[in-house]
Every structure is written in structure tokens, then in C-alpha cells.
Amino acid sequence: MGYFDIDICVIGAGMAGLACATRLSGAGLTMKVIDKGRGPGGRMSTRRAEIAGEMVSFDHGAQYFTARNPDFATAVKAWQSQGVVAPWPEAGEDAYVGTPGMNSPIKAMAQNVGVQWNCRASAIVRERNGWRVETEGDDFLAKSVLVAIPAEQAHELLEPVAPDLAKVAAGARSEPCWAVMAGFSQPLDIESDAFRDADARVSWAARNSAKPSRSGKECWVLHASPSRSRELLDLPKEEVGPILLQDFFEQTGTTPVDPIHLAAHRWLYSMAEPVDGEPARFDRTNRIGIAGDYLHSPRVEGAWISGTALAEKMLAEA
Ligand SMILES: Cc1cc2nc3c(=O)[nH]c(=O)nc-3n(C[C@H](O)[C@H](O)[C@H](O)COP(=O)(O)OP(=O)(O)OC[C@H]3O[C@@H](n4cnc5c(N)ncnc54)[C@H](O)[C@@H]3O)c2cc1C
Numbered sequence: 001m002g003y004f005d006i007d008i009c010v011i012g013a014g015m016a017g018l019a020c021a022t023r024l025s026g027a028g029l030t031m032k033v034i035d036k037g038r039g040p041g042g043r044m045s046t047r048r049a050e051i052a053g054e055m056v057s058f059d060h061g062a063q064y065f066t067a068r069n070p071d072f073a074t075a076v077k078a079w080q081s082q083g084v085v086a087p088w089p090e091a092g093e094d095a096y097v098g099t100p101g102m103n104s105p106i107k108a109m110a111q112n113v114g115v116q117w118n119c120r121a122s123a124i125v126r127e128r129n130g131w132r133v134e135t136e137g138d139d140f141l142a143k144s145v146l147v148a149i150p151a152e153q154a155h156e157l158l159e160p161v162a163p164d165l166a167k168v169a170a171g172a173r174s175e176p177c178w179a180v181m182a183g184f185s186q187p188l189d190i191e192s193d194a195f196r197d198a199d200a201r202v203s204w205a206a207r208n209s210a211k212p213s214r215s216g217k218e219c220w221v222l223h224a225s226p227s228r229s230r231e232l233l234d235l236p237k238e239e240v241g242p243i244l245l246q247d248f249f250e251q252t253g254t255t256p257v258d259p260i261h262l263a264a265h266r267w268l269y270s271m272a273e274p275v276d277g278e279p280a281r282f283d284r285t286n287r288i289g290i291a292g293d294y295l296h297s298p299r300v301e302g303a304w305i306s307g308t309a310l311a312e313k314m315l316a317e318a
Helices: 015-024 070-082 104-113 151-158 163-170 226-231 237-252 300-316
Strands: 003-011 031-034 046-051 054-059 085-087 095-098 123-127 130-134 139-147 173-184 194-196 202-207 218-224 261-273 281-283 288-290
Touching (some): 015 104, 015 300, 046 261, 070 104, 123 139, 139 151, 139 300, 151 163, 151 173, 151 261, 151 288, 163 281, 202 237, 288 300
Parallel strands (some): 003 139
């Protein structure tokens, strides 16, 4: 087990944590970014699967994102010129997706700042000159700690050491979301590539294979509405896939077709009702801060705005 002495430890390498780390890199500070995930994505994850001998991918979290904030729009243009995002007009005039997978911009940012994956912060402990971030492997001794993880998880980590920030995180309430990934041998008889109906059991469905830079078999991602997700919350995932696929066929009036691939994933914390106030918080005295979509808006863009705001605050108050 190692013990590293650094200026900043960023916990969480989703859009918020990486936007923060990207803005901080180049400021001459030593930084460690850690994430419990096996690879880049967070809630912008892409899952690969082999279907009939062919590798396909499913964006089972965020489906697309908008870029209305001018600074975020500039970042998105830069990603577009790197080829890691592209417009997807099917979801809206100003909609973008990662290419070839939703996690591509996350992957690109993670490569630039360096991320230690499979590294879960289990506790943050006060030390004389800063903070010790405990993980199952290495511990990190940092002058400042920035926590960029979903509100409920942030609350748990912060409560023993930063009760004011924990209280802010406790103000956000996230909805669960069951996501279904379905592959078919033939295209479904559905004209539109994206389907949205907030009142339906399946409130979003997209032909994943029709997004830019995807290829291969007919693949769909279905998202259950918050109320349907809560109804099915504790069912095994093997049962949830067929139920939601049936819901989808009924809603769209499509003749049911047997999928050749069917998987489900439960997001316990998908989109948060955000808390009011500033888009990021930094406790200057104790040198600990928080960022995440729950501090701005429950979207990719909101996470980027929050992460960038945290970095700006830290640099301004250094
Ligand atoms: C089903 C679903 C659909 C969505 N649809 C859309 C959409 O269409 N458009 C849109 O704009 N947004 C959408 N969103 C929301 C969007 O994905 C999020 O707002 C955004 O990705 C949040 O980024 P974040 O960095 O705040 O959090 P996350 O992406 O959750 O990143 C947090 C990271 O922290 C890591 N982590 C957590 N705990 C620890 C720990 N203890 N130690 C180390 N690492 C830890 C996680 O592994 C994760 O990588 C959707 C989300 C979901 C789940």
C-alpha cells in the first residue's frame, strides 16, 4: 500500500470531476483523480456486448446532451474537432452524443489528466496538513479534497468530516432509473430513432445503433420512468428486461419480437432534483469542496458547469 503526498485529490471522474481536473491541470499543482469505476463513464457510461459474433455498444446512462452555456459549447466544439462528440439531431436541434460511445469525451479528458480507476474512496480523514483519502489500496494525503460524486454518496463520505457540505448534498434527491439494453436480428418496425414520453412507463427509448459513428446490429436502449423504476426497483435484472420490453412494445404498438440480447441495469441515482444556490461549494478554511450535477442541473452540461466552477473557486481562493 502506497502513501502519496499531493496538492489535490479529486474523488470521482465523471463529467464534473474531470471538468474540474481539466481546468486545474496546468495550474502547477500536483493532483490525483480517483474513481471507483472499472473505466471511464460514470453516468455517461457505454457498455459493450457481443451479439451474434459482433461487438456492439449501448449507452445505458445519459443519452445525449445539450450545450447551451457558452463555455460548455466551446468545450463541446473542441471535442467535436477531436472526433469524440457529434450532433445527433434526432434527439433535438442542439443535441450531441459521444462518438463512438457516450463515454468518449470522458475517456478523452481522463487520458489528459490521468485517472486511477478501480479506486474507491472509503473515507476522508482530517490530518494536520490536509486530508487523507482512504481507499482499499493506496491512501492519498492531499492539501485539498474535491468530491465529485452523486449527492447521496457524497453525503455519506462527507458527513463525518464536513457536515456543512454533507448538508448541501443531503438537499438533493435522485430518482432511480432502470435501463434496458436490447439487441435484435432485424430492424424493429419503428420509424423514429428516439421516443420520449414522460407519462409512459418507458419514458425514453432510442435506437442506439442509429446514433452517429455506431455500427452493427439493431440495438435499443429503454429507460423506465421514475415511477415505473420505483415499482420494479427490487426485482432481479433478469426479470426487469422482459417487463420493460413488453411495456415498450405495447406503448409503441409494435408487434413483439424476441431480442437476441437483453440486459438491464439499475441506476439507483440517475437524475437529481438539484439544490438551489451556487453551482459548486469550496470550504476555503478546510480546503474541501463539492461538485456534481446536483448543484446545478441534472444533466451532463450541469455537471460540467459545476466541475468547472469548483476549479475556478479553488484557484481564486488559493
Ligand atoms: C439513466 C440516465 C439517463 C440520463 N440521461 C441524460 C440525458 O439524456 N442528458 C443529460 O444531459 N444527462 C442525462 N443524465 C444525467 C447525466 O448523466 C449526469 O447529470 C452527469 O453525467 C453527472 O455527472 P457527474 O460527474 O456529476 O456524476 P457521475 O457521472 O455519476 O460521476 C461520478 C463518478 O464518481 C465515481 N464515484 C462514486 N463514488 C465514488 C467513491 N466513493 N470513490 C471514487 N469514485 C466514486 C463514479 O464511479 C462516477 O464515475 C442521465 C443519467 C442517467 C443515469
